[in-house]
Amino acid sequence: MTWRFALIVAPVPADDPRTDFADTLAVIDPDAPALSVGELSTQRGDGIFETIGVVDGHPQEVQAHLERLAHSARLCDLPAPNLAQWRAAVERAAVECPAGESAIKLILSRGVERVATGLEGPTAWVTAAPAADMSVARTEGIKVVTLDRGLDSGAATRAPWLLLGAKTLSYAVNMAALREAHRRDAHDAIFVTSDGYVLEAPTASVILRRGDTFITPEPNGGILHGTTQLSVFDWLEENGHSTGYEHVPAAALGTADAMWLVSSVRLAAPVTLLDGRELPVDRELTAAMNAYLLSPRD
DSSP states (O other): OOOOEEEEEOOOOTTOOOSOOGGGEEEEOTTSOOSOTTBHHHHTOOEEEEEEEEETTEEOSHHHHHHHHHHHHHHTTOOOOOHHHHHHHHHHHHTTOOSSEEEEEEEEEOOBGGGTTTTSOOEEEEEEEEOOOOHHHHHHOEEEEEEEOSSOTTHHHHOGGGOTTSOBSOOHHHHHHHHHHHHTTOSEEEEEOTTSBBOOBTTBEEEEEETTEEEEEOSOSSOOOOHHHHHHHHHHHHTTOEEEEEOOBGGGGGGOSEEEEEETTTEEEEEEEETTEEOOOOHHHHHHHHHHHTSOOO
16 A cells, blocks of 8 residues: 555544644655654554544545544544544544545554653654455455454453453464465455354454345454444344344354455455355445445445
């Protein structure tokens, strides 16, 4: 990904009453050095992020992404972000996005190591770049394997310090899972718990079709509540389909009538092969789903 635009955000308190945040947003050269060597986001992955899809200059599902950023901040004991300020930063970055599809990334870090004692605040920045071409995954589908996440379904409740429900910068495990999927001749993976329940993909939510009902794993137990999944469920309900959240056994994956991995940039990718087993693909529904996801959504 080639960064097209970047700005540094000077975080203000969540209850700051101002309405103009222009003086807190500093545009920088996206190719120039910008972070201190003591930055904890790079030293320890100590921070959170969101990635917002942009279609023809329109940032998608901004409010849902901002609310999830605030949720991650709470879980990580970071200062509550001022969502109006972050919205202003998103709008500023969106102006720089070209026609077609792009991605805006929001990053909130605990700060610089030498001052991370509460004396100074966190650091934050926003980037924007054209998105990769995802048309093949959307139309031809993807091959997926299941991978053991190494934790049981009660781990998030029993050990909240694992931050399983936060979208943190510590993505080494997620990237390792994708590399393992590639070694197994697959495009992506679905995490399952050690006691046999479905979680999510490393960078996407899982949606299963069972008859005329669409289900996704309950957004607890270490699962991020996917913003794209929420949009898909809204669209499905508007079109007369039933949706639901369930504690999904891993065995249910192989018997699904259809399956998708959905995310902010790739959108809806139908799963054609799961652990070497072919799955049904509803191409007409998938095309309609992606047409909706490419329409302007707030």
